[in-house]
Amino acid sequence: MSVEGGPGKLALTVVSGRMEDRETLKFLPGPILLLGAPGVGKGTQAKALMSTWGIPQISTGDLLRANVSEGTALGKQAKAVLDRGELVSDDLVNEMVAERLTKPDTANGYILDGYPRTLGQAAWADRHLSGRGPAALPLIAVSIEVGYNQLLRRITGRRTCPVCKSIYNIYLQPPKVDELCDLDGTPLTRRSDDTEEVFEERMRAYEAQTAPVVEHYRALGRFEHVDGEQPVEAVTAAVMDAVRRLRS
Numbered sequence: 001m002s003v004e005g006g007p008g009k010l011a012l013t014v015v016s017g018r019m020e021d022r023e024t025l026k027f028l029p030g031p032i033l034l035l036g037a038p039g040v041g042k043g044t045q046a047k048a049l050m051s052t053w054g055i056p057q058i059s060t061g062d063l064l065r066a067n068v069s070e071g072t073a074l075g076k077q078a079k080a081v082l083d084r085g086e087l088v089s090d091d092l093v094n095e096m097v098a099e100r101l102t103k104p105d106t107a108n109g110y111i112l113d114g115y116p117r118t119l120g121q122a123a124w125a126d127r128h129l130s131g132r133g134p135a136a137l138p139l140i141a142v143s144i145e146v147g148y149n150q151l152l153r154r155i156t157g158r159r160t161c162p163v164c165k166s167i168y169n170i171y172l173q174p175p176k177v178d179e180l181c182d183l184d185g186t187p188l189t190r191r192s193d194d195t196e197e198v199f200e201e202r203m204r205a206y207e208a209q210t211a212p213v214v215e216h217y218r219a220l221g222r223f224e225h226v227d228g229e230q231p232v233e234a235v236t237a238a239v240m241d242a243v244r245r246l247r248s
Ligand SMILES: [Zn+2]
Pocket: 161, 162, 163, 164, 165, 166, 181, 182, 183, 184, 185, 186
């Protein structure tokens, strides 16, 4: 990893139970909101950032499920709301995130997935996260962007072999014989929700939900987007460059 300098980048970190030398200059990614529509490969990129920087990913969906299944106080509140068929409030989500951020693995930074989702959550996150922990860095947002038609091909072209579970894409990674598995000749199947209609609906919902949050961070100079149509490694490099620029 390259050595980064500058204020806010000198870290005293605890790695596997031992204190690292204070002289070790380590890049502090801080809190990162990773954005991307369904199908852009956000999960893959999050994993790459996690392993490079040793930071966790915090998904509000996972947090909610964990709190409910562990029966925490917040989980019990959430379960009561969900059992009534209602949506969990911003306040409750904020509290779960705040509680998660008290864990020591978040000291150098973390990747937020699915949060903040609303302007209310963003405002709360900005107040709550600023000045917190050794990183003490503001939340920055990086969006992975893939053109509509490319995304449509990625989603609607997906096919799976029901026998060996091989995954194909009839546009991007087609089988040798149309709609048949290369390995065992089984007719490929398509998930019932991998249709253009479902895709359009999900994209509309994503855009409507994300646009105000993007505008919020763009206005604060804490937003960058990267081209998600490059090879996976190039996207990872671009996301990391964007984070470094936003931190410099
Ligand atoms: Zn097969």
